[in-house]
Amino acid sequence: MTDTAQHFDRDLIVIERELDHLNRLAKTLDSRFRLPGTSIRFGLDTVVGLIPGIGDTLVAAPSAWIIWRGHKMGIGRRHIARMVANSAADYVIGLVPVIGDLFDVGFKANLRNVAILREQLGARHQAHSAAQTETRAAA
Known part of the structure; x- marks a missing residue:
């Protein structure tokens, strides 16, 4: 296994731990x-x-933390914008008494945001794995 592949595998372990957290x-x-x-x-x-x-x-603070961690993990702007929109909707609608609380029960913005992170980081992993496979096949 090359140093790059080992480094990528270590990064994946760190990212999986972060996603679990x-x-x-x-x-x-x-x-x-x-x-x-x-x-x-x-x-x-x-x-x-x-x-x-x-x-x-x-x-709102822990919700912002999830978004910030996504940014630090390299999630693209479009996906960060989706996460911000989810949290903003949760915050703004949550300000309305009773209706906001019912919305919170159904919308689950933080779980949606973690799903976006998992989806994007999984896609990045698949792209990297495919590139490594092509490199090995060409060698």
Whole structure:
């Protein structure tokens, strides 16, 4: 295995750990709890969002962290923009009493954002693997 391939494999391990961490954070924010007797899940985003005035602002910080980590992992601008739009919708609609909290239960912006990260990083991995295969075949 070449040094480049080993470096890429180490990077993949680091990225997978980061994605697992971000996924746990997103689950805590969006689906940590289950409404008894139903399949309805909600998280701290919904619970803290019940605090008038500051609740939604408090949970905006971890949402911003997920987006920032995506940027640091090299996600493209278009996908970062999608993540920002998800979090912005969650924040703005979340400011509306009751309706915003119901929206939080269904929309799950943080889980959507982690899914975007996984999708884009998976596509990058596939492209790199295909390039390595072509390089090996040409050699």
